[in-house]
Amino acid sequence: MGRWEPNSRGRLQEAALALYAERGFDQTTVAEIAARAGVTERTFFRHFADKREVLFGGSAVLKERIVTGVTDAPASARPLDALAQGLDAAAAMLGEGRRDLSRLRQTVIAANPELRERELAKLADYAAAVSAALRQRGVGEPQATLVADAGMTVLRISLEQWSSGKDDRELVDVARDTMANLRVVTADR
Amino acid sequence: MGRWEPNSRGRLQEAALALYAERGFDQTTVAEIAARAGVTERTFFRHFADKREVLFGGSAVLKERIVTGVTDAPASARPLDALAQGLDAAAAMLGEGRRDLSRLRQTVIAANPELRERELAKLADYAAAVSAALRQRGVGEPQATLVADAGMTVLRISLEQWSSGKDDRELVDVARDTMANLRVVTADR
Numbered sequence: 001m002g003r004w005e006p007n008s009r010g011r012l013q014e015a016a017l018a019l020y021a022e023r024g025f026d027q028t029t030v031a032e033i034a035a036r037a038g039v040t041e042r043t044f045f046r047h048f049a050d051k052r053e054v055l056f057g058g059s060a061v062l063k064e065r066i067v068t069g070v071t072d073a074p075a076s077a078r079p080l081d082a083l084a085q086g087l088d089a090a091a092a093m094l095g096e097g098r099r100d101l102s103r104l105r106q107t108v109i110a111a112n113p114e115l116r117e118r119e120l121a122k123l124a125d126y127a128a129a130v131s132a133a134l135r136q137r138g139v140g141e142p143q144a145t146l147v148a149d150a151g152m153t154v155l156r157i158s159l160e161q162w163s164s165g166k167d168d169r170e171l172v173d174v175a176r177d178t179m180a181n182l183r184v185v186t187a188d189r
Numbered sequence: 190m191g192r193w194e195p196n197s198r199g200r201l202q203e204a205a206l207a208l209y210a211e212r213g214f215d216q217t218t219v220a221e222i223a224a225r226a227g228v229t230e231r232t233f234f235r236h237f238a239d240k241r242e243v244l245f246g247g248s249a250v251l252k253e254r255i256v257t258g259v260t261d262a263p264a265s266a267r268p269l270d271a272l273a274q275g276l277d278a279a280a281a282m283l284g285e286g287r288r289d290l291s292r293l294r295q296t297v298i299a300a301n302p303e304l305r306e307r308e309l310a311k312l313a314d315y316a317a318a319v320s321a322a323l324r325q326r327g328v329g330e331p332q333a334t335l336v337a338d339a340g341m342t343v344l345r346i347s348l349e350q351w352s353s354g355k356d357d358r359e360l361v362d363v364a365r366d367t368m369a370n371l372r373v374v375t376a377d378r
Contacts, residue, residue: 079374116313117306124309142346142367143374146339150375153338157331178331185268185332186339186375 009047011037016054017104025112055105063126065089070133079139083151087175090155095171103163123152154178198236200226205243206293214301252315254278259322268328272340276364279344284360292352312341343367
């Protein structure tokens with residue numbers, strides 16, 4: 001119990017995602033996750049507050065990265081370019097994770113209405129932070145909110161594409177391509 | 190009880206929104222709503238399945254209007270123009286409602302995390318329907334999803350603006366102006 005458990009956090013994540021995908025999120029217990037990872041329940045709770053945090057942990061750090069990307073863009077950058085810098089930062093961070101685990105995560109969330117609503121709420125929270133960062137840069141409303149919300153759509157679509165297994169590119173490249181698509185489709189008139 | 194109750198649906202809505210705003214959604218009972226509206230609880234349940242339906246009823250009709258607007262746009266219309274027709278249809282329908290009640294509704298939803306998540310889920314559901322309608326028109330992905338999601342942001346922002354009391358214009362005009370802002374901010378590079 002007290003012994004050293006190498007990478008127990010990673011093994012817990014892997015075990016949890018596999019179980020959520022196999023049996024459903026609601027049907028999985030912390031005891032089962034710990035058993036599959038070969039650690040104690042106590043170890044689980046040293047890493048995660050609850051079952052949901054396995055899916056949504058790290059989101060405060062991610063939000064901060066996106067906002068910093070937007071804030072640190074050159075003063076001359078247009079709103080969409082500042083957003084692109086925030087998305088680059090987010091994609092760089094998320095792209096370091098394992099693609100197969102990201103895919104499992106998407107599958108688990110898609111299968112559970114409550115988790116879907118939580119994921120949407122998380123993205124809405126990021127969008128509000130990005131739109132505040134854009135206003136700080138002098139962008140007015142409704143432009144700031146329009147750009148921030150579009151950015152979170154770009155992030156969501158890119159993550160889905162990247163973890164679909166149908167696209168070999170790095171997440172940051174997928175996200176840049178999706179941004180380019182946003183520019184094209186909105187300029188098309 | 191059995192007597193004719195003129196506009197009991199409208200009075201129930203008004204009473205419910207006022208009570209939700211005064212005491213909070215969770216703290217309000219159907220019995221209190223019925224009492225304030227001067228009708229029986231039975232009458233409440235003839236019009237609404239539960240307390241939440243007072244806030245989210247009519248959303249199936251609204252979704253159908255938006256989708257029909259998109260679908261019926263001329264074949265030559267670009268994605269953003271087809272979207273604009275869907276938003277016009279939505280704004281025309283919503284704009285017939287009372288602005289003060291729409292404002293109360295926004296306030297109530299903003300104050301309650303569960304209702305906020307439900308509202309986001311509703312908008313995501315509309316967005317999925319709009320993006321399917323755009324794909325039917327031959328729009329590819331990720332363009333269809335990018336345009337559909339941006340459209341739901343436009344709708345949300347426009348409703349907030351219209352019901353804020355700081356804008357005298359009709360909802361359809363506010364929505365057109367927000368669409369114009371979307372075109373400008375995304376074209377700006």
